Amino acid sequence: MRLYKFLALAILMVSSHNLWAQETIKNIDSAFTVLREAPEDTSKVILLQRIGAHYNVVHLDSAKAFLKQGFDLANKLDYQRGRWINLSALGVYHERKTQYDSAMVYLNDALKIVEETNSTKGYANVLNNIAAVQIRKAEYQEALKNMFDALKAEEELGNQNGIAQAYNNIGVVYYYTGNYDKTTHYLTRALEIQEELGNLDGLQNGYNNVGAIFEYQKKYDEAIGSYTKALEISRNLGDVKQEATFLSNIAQSYMSKGDYAGAESIFRESIALKIDIEDYNGMVNGYISFGQLLLKQEKLEDAKRYLQEAIALSKEYDSKIALPEAYAALAEVAEKEGKFNRSVDYLKDYIALKDSILNEDNARILAETEAKYQTEKKEKEILQQRALIAEKDLEVRQKNTLMYGGFGLALILGLLGYLFYNQQKLKNQQLQKEGELKSALAAIETQNKLQEQRLRISRDLHDNIGAQLTFIISSIDNLKYGFKDIGEKLSTRLSGISSFTGNTIYELRDTIWAMNKNNITFEDLQARISNFIEKANIASDAMKFSFTMTSEVDAQYTLTSVQGMNIYRVIQEAVNNAVKYSEAENISVVISEKNEHHHIQIMDDGKGFNISEIGAGNGLNNMKKRSREIDAVFEINSEIDTGTSISLMLLKN
Amino acid sequence: MNSLEITLSLVVSIGLFLGWVFRNKNRKIRSIYAEKITALNAQLETNKKQLRKRSTALDRYDFLKYNLLEALVVQSEIRL
Numbered sequence: 023m024r025l026y027k028f029l030a031l032a033i034l035m036v037s038s039h040n041l042w043a044q045e046t047i048k049n050i051d052s053a054f055t056v057l058r059e060a061p062e063d064t065s066k067v068i069l070l071q072r073i074g075a076h077y078n079v080v081h082l083d084s085a086k087a088f089l090k091q092g093f094d095l096a097n098k099l100d101y102q103r104g105r106w107i108n109l110s111a112l113g114v115y116h117e118r119k120t121q122y123d124s125a126m127v128y129l130n131d132a133l134k135i136v137e138e139t140n141s142t143k144g145y146a147n148v149l150n151n152i153a154a155v156q157i158r159k160a161e162y163q164e165a166l167k168n169m170f171d172a173l174k175a176e177e178e179l180g181n182q183n184g185i186a187q188a189y190n191n192i193g194v195v196y197y198y199t200g201n202y203d204k205t206t207h208y209l210t211r212a213l214e215i216q217e218e219l220g221n222l223d224g225l226q227n228g229y230n231n232v233g234a235i236f237e238y239q240k241k242y243d244e245a246i247g248s249y250t251k252a253l254e255i256s257r258n259l260g261d262v263k264q265e266a267t268f269l270s271n272i273a274q275s276y277m278s279k280g281d282y283a284g285a286e287s288i289f290r291e292s293i294a295l296k297i298d299i300e301d302y303n304g305m306v307n308g309y310i311s312f313g314q315l316l317l318k319q320e321k322l323e324d325a326k327r328y329l330q331e332a333i334a335l336s337k338e339y340d341s342k343i344a345l346p347e348a349y350a351a352l353a354e355v356a357e358k359e360g361k362f363n364r365s366v367d368y369l370k371d372y373i374a375l376k377d378s379i380l381n382e383d384n385a386r387i388l389a390e391t392e393a394k395y396q397t398e399k400k401e402k403e404i405l406q407q408r409a410l411i412a413e414k415d416l417e418v419r420q421k422n423t424l425m426y427g428g429f430g431l432a433l434i435l436g437l438l439g440y441l442f443y444n445q446q447k448l449k450n451q452q453l454q455k456e457g458e459l460k461s462a463l464a465a466i467e468t469q470n471k472l473q474e475q476r477l478r479i480s481r482d483l484h485d486n487i488g489a490q491l492t493f494i495i496s497s498i499d500n501l502k503y504g505f506k507d508i509g510e511k512l513s514t515r516l517s518g519i520s521s522f523t524g525n526t527i528y529e530l531r532d533t534i535w536a537m538n539k540n541n542i543t544f545e546d547l548q549a550r551i552s553n554f555i556e557k558a559n560i561a562s563d564a565m566k567f568s569f570t571m572t573s574e575v576d577a578q579y580t581l582t583s584v585q586g587m588n589i590y591r592v593i594q595e596a597v598n599n600a601v602k603y604s605e606a607e608n609i610s611v612v613i614s615e616k617n618e619h620h621h622i623q624i625m626d627d628g629k630g631f632n633i634s635e636i637g638a639g640n641g642l643n644n645m646k647k648r649s650r651e652i653d654a655v656f657e658i659n660s661e662i663d664t665g666t667s668i669s670l671m672l673l674k675n
Numbered sequence: 676m677n678s679l680e681i682t683l684s685l686v687v688s689i690g691l692f693l694g695w696v697f698r699n700k701n702r703k704i705r706s707i708y709a710e711k712i713t714a715l716n717a718q719l720e721t722n723k724k725q726l727r728k729r730s731t732a733l734d735r736y737d738f739l740k741y742n743l744l745e746a747l748v749v750q751s752e753i754r755l
Contacts, residue, residue, distance in 0.1 A: 026751070032734065316691055419678060426678055426679050427678075430683075430686040433725060434693070437693060441694070445697060445700065449704065452704070456708070456712065456715070459715040459716070460715065463715055463719050463722065466726070467718075470753055471753060475728070475755055477748075480747055531741045531743040535736045535743055538729075538746075540732055553739075556725075586731065634676055668690075
């Protein structure tokens, strides 16, 4: 008959007395000083609630007045938050006073306000406290549902203390419903968080509950160690109610170890504290545990008395948690007394109560509640992950878009630059060509105008000076024929002047032509000389004239018009002289090229003459003068009866 | 249609549009240039003709005939 063993332990749930991590106020005197001077505003409402919550832990009877005052002031100020925090703390007060119906009234009022004001924080706080009351009343399904709702709200807020409280309380529910694996799981998680936070209120419950797990594992010394840690914290905090609970649990472990004497003294200490603070729920648990100890010590009457007292208190204060264990212990007492019928009745009561608390439906609903929470949590996580993935995907897309956009922009700018460059290049090429053409046009126009100007001046020269020279010639001719008695000498002299003037006209014409004609090719010169030689051939039957331009001479070689004209005139003069004086049969003109020189030679096979005897007449002088004008070397060679050769050597440009 | 495809489409479209705009502009520039060059070449040719005309006339000068006045052909179209 040991099925009640673990269930008799006082495992602790956490009520959310306050919104702050530390439930108790370290310096309560300072808080009172502040309270006395505080104006009637919202901060005073909060301070009153904190003081009330402090007394909920350290001195329960003092708590209610502050919380009521806080609630009234919140009403006066129409301060919604102030209303629900004080109502919630009042709910905790009544829960600790084992007045569960009153507690539920306050907590339901608080819940309405937090739902109206959409306060997630308030929702988590109030639901946790409601669940705590429901655990006391063994309404585990409702409690678990509210716990998971509170956990979700705390997770939403990221409130580690609240999450730890929710884990702890869920673990407690599982403890009372006999699911010890889940109990271990949730309580361990709660303790880990509380250790991280260093929250003493949470830690004392955590150590106590871990002690319960050790107890379950039959590690009694470890259990006592863990309970003792919780006990020390509660004593430091001045939380007498918890102190009594932890003492009871330590006594329970001693009892389990078989140290009944040690267990008894501790139980008595615990029960005395519970009576002192009027913790009826604690008293129920204490009486049952103590009754079990007395049973083990075979003190059947005492055991029966404590157990029956526990049942009476449990019924009075609706504290059903430990009630089945009381019936189980009574059944064992009756059995030991030999009252089997009574023992069976107690066992029936025990089974009925146990079933009402832990039937299959309840277990299924509990499992479903957790499964629902876990599913919702998983779904939420999946949604969060999806959102995260979508966010990252969006980020990557944005980056890609930016990168592609930048690349595209660069491409377009590059293309634009290339097109502009090409256009500019085209314009530059066109401008360059246009400029060249314009320059060429300007040059050719200028040249044209200059030449035209020169040509017009030349015409004027020809018309004026030529006419005047012609007038001189005709005047001289008139003189010669008009005066018949002029002497031969004068007549010869006049004829000389007339001839000289005629030559001057020819010279003038040649000069004017040369001035206008820039250059003349050998081909042109060849045509003119050929024409001259042809006419000479026609004029003289006795003589044969020939003209040769050797093949090495470039026909397109350009001479200046002055050079061309002087060469022609030298050839003309030389041929005329040969016709007049040489009595030759053949007269030849040869143009050749030797040693970078153009060589022009006029030869005849006539009688020749002695150069030293023949003075330089006009003709020879003219030829020499023309040669000098064009920087050519003039040579004359003649031999009697052999012929004469006149040559002109002109350096190539 | 993802961002790469949109960007590519945009770039290709803008590229084609720019290509079309510049092609038209360049055609116009070339056309104007061709007109100018034709006019300049025509002027150059006229001047060259005038030079050739003068040169041909001067080539006709015969050293034996002394027909200079025939060779000095004045061109009234050249304004001095």
